[in-house]
Amino acid sequence: MIVFWQVGPQSFAELIEKLGRTGYPVDCVIYDPLMPWALDVAKRFGIVGVAFFTQNLVVNSIYYHAHLGNLQAPLTEEEIFLPGLPKLQHQDMPSFFFMKIVQDPVVLELVVAQFSNIDKADWILCNSFYELNKEIADWTMKTWPKFRTIGPSIPSMFLDNQVKDDERYVVAKFTSEECLVWLNDKPKGSVVYVSFGSIAALNEEQTVEMACGLRDSGSYFLWVVRDSDQIKIPKDFEKKSEKGLVVTWCSQLTVLAHEAIGCFITHCGWNSTLEALSLGVPTVAMPQWSDQGTNTKLIVDVWKSGIRAPLDEKQIVRRDVLKHCIREILESEKGKEIKSNALQWKNLTAAAISKGGSSHKHITEFVDSLFHLQADS
Template sequence: MEKHQQQKHDEAYQVLVLPYPIQGHINPMLQFSKRLASKGLKVTLITTSKSMQPSASSIHFHSIDFQEAETTTGIDEHIRLYESLIPARLAQFIEKHQIYSQHRAKVLVYDSCMPWALDVAKRLGLQGASFFTQCWAVNAIFYHLKLGTLKVPSEEQIRTNAVVSLPSMPELEISDLPSAAYDNSGSYPGLWNLIRRQFSNFQEADWTFCNTYDKLEHQIINWMASKWPIKTIGPTVPSMYLDKRLQDDDDYGLHLFKLHTDLCIEWLNSKETGSVIYVAFGSIAGLTEKQMGELTMGLKSTKKHFLWVVRETEQNKLPSNFIEETSEKGLVSWSPQLDVLSHRAVGCFMTHCGWNSTLEALSIGVPMIAMPQWTDQMTNAKFVVDVWEVGIRVKKDGNGIITKEEIQRCVREVMEGERSLDIKRNSEKWRKLAIDAVDDGGSSDKNIEEFVAKITCN
């Protein structure tokens, strides 16, 4: 009898987590899974690639077959195949899991860009928790688009970069909105639809989580919470860089590219404190050859040390002999970003302002030079500069190029100018608030505790 009661108690502890299968979405949901596991839950993270299974001893991983992805030729084709095949395969896995697993699943935590996952969960008797991997400022913009309180900008508004006013937010220019909110050029229509559909049924979910922290977006979170019960659970950065409460949690455990950790850290160790520019623009978007040329000349002209992450597929855009010519000042290598950002030698982060990179910089306290490319990066950059005041944003010339002179100006202002001291102070402030949020009794920690308490009660 006691054994049976214990088994029934354990059954309530099982949670399934389904991220969209790209690194920028797997990482935050994996970190959330680690937090849940640290509080006693049994967590299974579901992937669609055996090669993308991260290393985390506290988490169980299950791979759903998706061999068809190997033959896809682009983002939109991958999305189409994923959405046509994975829902049924997910349902089959859950059904078998509920029959054969010692710990029956009670909740499916799913990436918000897959609203169909909620239908699968409900049909099979599970609660559904929608997980937003972007900030609430971006979520609020898409929420307003769904409600119709924000119209898709007209060509005239886009051309004149008109101002947009939304509740609880600073005034935004069209260029501050996520590009998916107004890009009707036909580029990546599948991706744009994926982004826009996140709010199609989120109000039917039992839980709504977001990878941010309350002090960071206080006004927006309060406004959204007045419409729907939302929970902040971030920042989802490995515990070693925040509260240090999760043992051995010093890395995401998932990397799409080979890291040159020893090379990078040894090089950084030889540099003075705060002397290095760290440059990284993510794993997807690429710069034009002309823009790469301006960036190389701009970095050279600063006379400062720089560590630049350039994918192998992008290195052919570098000017010939650039790496050799700058070997005394620069290093071009795929780097362990968290190790680099937390190194004493790094003085600023030139970033595309992807949300994960932005949260990492905020959590570690590194000033930023914002160089957004697309999607939510435009909005993140706006908040980095004008709301959180932890960096500056590059300005394009009349041809849409960021010149070498502009790059030199931004580096000088962040690392040497009068604003640099204020930016550093603000960076330290947001770092401390990030730690407070996930530490014992912090706002994000309390929200996670509440989730655990409710799903473990029968």
């Protein structure tokens, strides 16, 4: 990481110079704030610098308050109160404020450093939409007048279908053919989809409990388990049957959009959280680390589009608990209410990115500003 920070600015500056010499001058740099040096390089060349946050507003706000010195790791307060946010407890905070990772605070320093030069940015964009967190969005826009929510960053074909030829996921559809064939003959809203993303990994004990919980629930399930984790699945567990299918990868958006999906067991990474909200899929939350506990707090207590799977003293979700969670989502009155809430968020998401919606207005405002800048120059 240290080497990257040393080499990155120089390489980026050389790229901008090369593009300028070859007739392709750079007018705007959109960068991930985890690399704040990109903004410094852009400003050196007099280029518009735009920060694009890929995590949610609440998590960004927590890290910003840490940058201001209002939060210190490890946290000692049992409850945390911050402007515009719901009351937070330890399980709701990003994991970098706790655990053994605090002994090596590099990661926490990295996420907090996103705000080291943020005031120099011409625009600050976020992969979210206004209606998800109105109060914190308003607070953030007061802090940074050029802050805008422009999400979710999901292809139009899964949302409002306004971009008629939006076929960027067509390859993923073909590579998910086995999943789709299996899903196609399942009843509407009957399948439990299970995936923990590309980084989070369940330990062997939790994997065994997951397998047994899925099997004991009696529900249909589609479970994504990476190649490297397949060995953790019990040897007597059937990986392909009428009731269940275990795969190493699938197109998550394509699967979540399928009418057979009834709920999503997830680690609650921000992309997975946004995708579930955007497609109206209720969630069973099993956060692992990073921002996932904060996302879970919002899912359960603010957006009310899912439930949290309780942990035992070993921090494991046991099979009986998992079975109960699945049945609660798919079969109970509370599950019906959660499903109704999830569908409302789906409608709000589509409205936000449709013409006249909050995200549509924000991205239009941003793009128009770039055209005006070019016209003035």
